[in-house]
Amino acid sequence: MAEAATRRRGRGGGGAARRAERTSARIEVARFIERNIPNYEILDDEAIAVIERNAETVLEEIGVNFVENPAALERWREAGADVQGERVHIPRGLARQLCATAPSQFTQVARNPEKSVEIGGRNLVLAPVYGPPFINDLDNVRRYATIEDFRNFVKLGYMSKWLHHSGGTVCEPTDVAVNKRHLDMLHAHMTLSDKPFMGSVTEPSRARDSVEMCEILFGPDFVQDNTVMTSLININSPLTFDATMMGALEVYAAANQAAIISPFIVGGAMAPVSVAGTLTQVLAEVMAGVAYSQLVRPGAPVIFGAFVTSIDMNSGAPTFGTPEAAQITYGAGQLARRLGLPFRSAGSFTGSKLADAQAAYETANSLNMGLLAGVNFMLHACGWMEGGLVASFRKFVMDADQLGALHKLAQGVPIDEESQAMDALREVGPGGHYLGCGHTQRNFKTAFWRSEIFDYKPYETWVEEGARDTRSYAWDRVTKLLGDYQQPDLDPGIAEALNDYIARKKAQMPDSFT
Amino acid sequence: MAEAATRRRGRGGGGAARRAERTSARIEVARFIERNIPNYEILDDEAIAVIERNAETVLEEIGVNFVENPAALERWREAGADVQGERVHIPRGLARQLCATAPSQFTQVARNPEKSVEIGGRNLVLAPVYGPPFINDLDNVRRYATIEDFRNFVKLGYMSKWLHHSGGTVCEPTDVAVNKRHLDMLHAHMTLSDKPFMGSVTEPSRARDSVEMCEILFGPDFVQDNTVMTSLININSPLTFDATMMGALEVYAAANQAAIISPFIVGGAMAPVSVAGTLTQVLAEVMAGVAYSQLVRPGAPVIFGAFVTSIDMNSGAPTFGTPEAAQITYGAGQLARRLGLPFRSAGSFTGSKLADAQAAYETANSLNMGLLAGVNFMLHACGWMEGGLVASFRKFVMDADQLGALHKLAQGVPIDEESQAMDALREVGPGGHYLGCGHTQRNFKTAFWRSEIFDYKPYETWVEEGARDTRSYAWDRVTKLLGDYQQPDLDPGIAEALNDYIARKKAQMPDSFT
Secondary structure (H helix, E strand, O other), X not given: OOHHHHHHHHHOOOHHHHHHHHHHOOOOOOOOEEOOOOXXXXXXXXXXXXXXXXXXXXXXXXXXXXXXXXXHHHHHHHHOOEEEOOEEEOOOOHHHHHHOOOOOXXXXXXXXXXXXXXXXXXXXXXXXXXXXXXXXXXXXXXXXXXXXXXXXXXXXXXXOOOOOOOOOOOOOOOOOOOOOHHHXXXXXXXXXXXXXXXXXXXXXXXXXXXXXXXXXXXXXXXXXXXXXXXXXXXXXXXXXXOHHHXXXXXXXXXXXXXXXXXXXXXXXXXXXXXXXXXXXXXXXXXXXXXXXXXHHOOOOOEEEEOXXXXXXXXXXXXXXXXXXXXXXXXXXXXXXXXXOOOEEOOOOOOOOOOOOHXXXXXXXXXXXXXXXXXXXXXXXXXXXXXXXXXXXXXXXXXXXXXXXXXXXXXXXXXXXXXXXXXXXXXXXOOOOXXXXXXXXXXXXXXXXXXXXXXXOOOHHHHHHOOOOOHHHHHHHHXXXXXXXXXXXXXXXXXXXXHHHHHHHHHHHOOOOOO | OOHHHHHHHHHOOOHHHHHHHHHHOOOOOOOOEEOOOOOOOXXXXXXXXXXXXXXXXXXXXXXXXXXXXXXXXXXHHHHOOEEEOOEEEOOOOHHHHHHOOOOOEEEEOOOOHHHOEEEEOOEEEEOOOOOOOEEEOOOOOOEEOOHHHHHHHHHHHHHOOOOOOOOOOOOXXXXXXXXXXXXXXXXXXXXXXXXXXXXXXXXXXXXXXXXXXXXXXXXXXXXXXXXXXXXXXXXXXXXXXXXXXXXXXXXXXXXXXXXXXXXXXXXXXXXXXXXXXXXXXHHHHHHHHHHHHHHHOOOOOXXXXXXXXXXXXXXXXXXXXXXXXXXXXXXXXXXXHHHOOOEEOOOOOOOOOOOOHHHHHHHHHXXXXXXXXXXXXXXOOOOEEHHHOEEEHHHHHHHHHHHHHHHHHHOOOOOOHHHHOHHHHHHHOOOOOOOOOHHHHHHHHHHOOXXXXXXXXXXXXXXXXXXXXXXHHHHHHHHHHHHHOOOOOOOHHHHHHHHHHHHHHHHOOOOOOO
16 A cells, blocks of 8 residues: 555645645535436335235334333324323324325525435435444544544535535544533534534434524524424334434424434344334334324424344344345335335445445445435445444545445436437447547536546556555545535634534533443 | 465365365355346336337448358348448348347256256346456466466356356466367366356357367257357447357357347447447347347347446546446346347446455446346356456455345345244334344344355454455455365266367367467
8 A cells, every 4th residue: 555655645745736726626516316217116016015004013003112201102192092101002094194294305404505405205315424433544543533533524524526415423522521522513514514414312402402503503583494404313123212312303393303213223133034024113113203203293304214234143243235135225215105205224334344345345235225215315325334333534435436426327318319329320330439429529528427536547557556445545535635625604603603502501511421 | 464374274174174074065056046026127118219219220321230241241131131331231120020039038058957047037147257368366466367267267156156157258268379278168167167158259160169069068969959058249339240259159049059149338439428329329239130140040049238338538448337337237128128138238347456445336336237127147247357357366256245145135025924024023022122033033044145255243353363354355265165166077978078079179270379
């Protein structure tokens, strides 16, 4: 690996030259994907009917637990459910009926309105990795993540053309107290990026802080009328809704802010080992969760989530990019569309410890599947590593590069006269070549997606330059993007108000690291 | 990398233990894939109609060249084409009509009948890389391939559970004379494996040799009545059919042996830069080639081939696993099915020089696409590297491992009572886990596909074992498979007759290396 040399080169050129280059750097941003290709439907009508019927049976006969949440039990009782202790038995048809008030598509507004996203319909919004306590490969060391790492990921996300969303907990800033880190995380998303972002879900009070910070950023009236956050509400599979997550959901739904309601399933552990059984449980869980959001506020924007991996029955390790996860995701997409809900699934999943071939196979399997499964919101679309324990800088830019290929594939096949290229076929004819023909001259610049990272060099050049692999090239890209980063403008009054809010909040409570 | 140590460990244990292990090694082989999932159809009816109409226009108005092949021109003239010089203008509808006599599915018989394959319909047959002059990473050196390398690839193919076909020129044995190497290659496929294989296409005489060697292996009467080879006939895109390839096609079609009739397209060079334009040319070329095969012998088995990559317009390098190649392949699958022909496309394509993340992203993109595109015969399904210049031992086993995931995905979603797992959902209930429940106990062994190469270990174990990457693990697998290899039995009389045939043939001609 010739990284040291590369880094020197990347940082060379003198201060003035670097500043000039930075000033001229244009930050390209792609609009969210509007699919012009069909969804892939793996389940036939019979399978869908069986799964939907079984999910209703699960809700009615087995029921779901709403834990330590008397208000939720009361809401369910009023809605007509049979509540026994913390167990809620939902009569056949009730959950689906309650889900009907949830919108099939909604706008999440970004502070830069050009970067607002449409979630649902034929759209696909891409957001980065969420949740890892560790980071890797900024200095080629795996270690606990810090707020500085967090900020670097937000900067990378801002600089990544194919990423539409800044995400949420891109890594856990473990050097900040647990009860305060949501403030610093939101501050980073709000000030270092102008893309849409996610709110805190680790305590209902932190969800309220998230809403209040958005009221500073967007204005209180604006937040009442618009969705400015999409947050991740995990279901404690199987069939359990805990008070913390439900408390955050209640805050967000009441404030008309969006929530992804998402079973978190390692197949064989939190769901049956079969695809049909897992889909049944996923559908039951999401219907119960979405129905509950609509009991809190009819019309609150929600997303049908499905985080699904399988398990290695030899070691118990979760496995990623597997065929079973693909089957479940394709099927869950169909079930979500039949409920008329936006769908969240897939991502840059891998169990690998390095951004190596395993990581890329597993990730590519999931990214391609996510596009064809009709996913509307893809969390973890880049940067996920080691089963979600690690956020990787190199893999972030490698995956983000592949997201460009999804954009191109989603455009479908234009069939207009220029695309038919009959003039080119006539001009070139048998035995010729198309490199110089008029049609190629007119179209070559946009004809083919091109990686910003991959090696397309002749072998001899590649050897001369150190026979580098993708991880090495990815490092160049991380360095370049962080070097080129320029903070987007923010009204100084808003910036100051955010700082004041955070200082006041932090002063109100002692640090807690548990 | 801890490879040296691993190799020592792998070879340790003493001769007796090793022999015992080898004797007990069971070589598992999967049956070819019978898809139980739908194909992905990217083109709508209008796009198909436009492309089919334009392809007929190309055949009629632009025409195709059959170069240095008076007999072919005569066949076309008799069939009703307008032949001017070497240019054949095929009246609208004629090519499609001629294609109708080609079978939509055929059996390629292997010498071990359990390994015979069905090509066409909903089936997918997987064959290894074809054509590279170089090999890499057997000793971690990129160098010209030899017959010894060739034999090792055939052994790996034989040992690979998910590979149904031994392939053809798995690498070019450059240490054997050009005019004799087909004999040694066929001998390797026939004696070191019992899976089906491909014949030589580099000269019509070598195609005849291939048929004659098959007559020794299978018996002359058997070869007359059965298809025992599937060979690769490339079209010299755009729109040119050269005498060598057509000569080989003529030999195979006359002998009722199968041919893949395959445009070889680097988009932007050998076809227009647009997807619709490329599909038009692919369809026109395949229709002309298949029609010609049916003029030679109506009913001869053929495959609609499409080898398609795009080009990096900056460097001119071919690029792989791209979204444009995916769109073309999905579309070509639809066009092939409308012609009622088996379809060949996709593969373990990459431009990378190493089995790194780039290689895996590009390969996974193409493998997944190939499964969903309805490909019936996937040449290059494993081992392709560096734009096809290199056959890689490590990547061979890495890709071959991923082919297992395609098998599982293709099974679709069973919906029988056991798969519905309602007993498990009832047994476990809210808050439990499924690891020990009855349904899991009954099903966990076959529930999830598992890689034979990937790292699923805890982080600490992985670090202790040397923090190895996929390339390193792949080396273990190459070593193990070659170490476990046991030659399949072959009737000694047939083996001797093959040796005699080759010795006689080699004695008849001086070595040629050009």
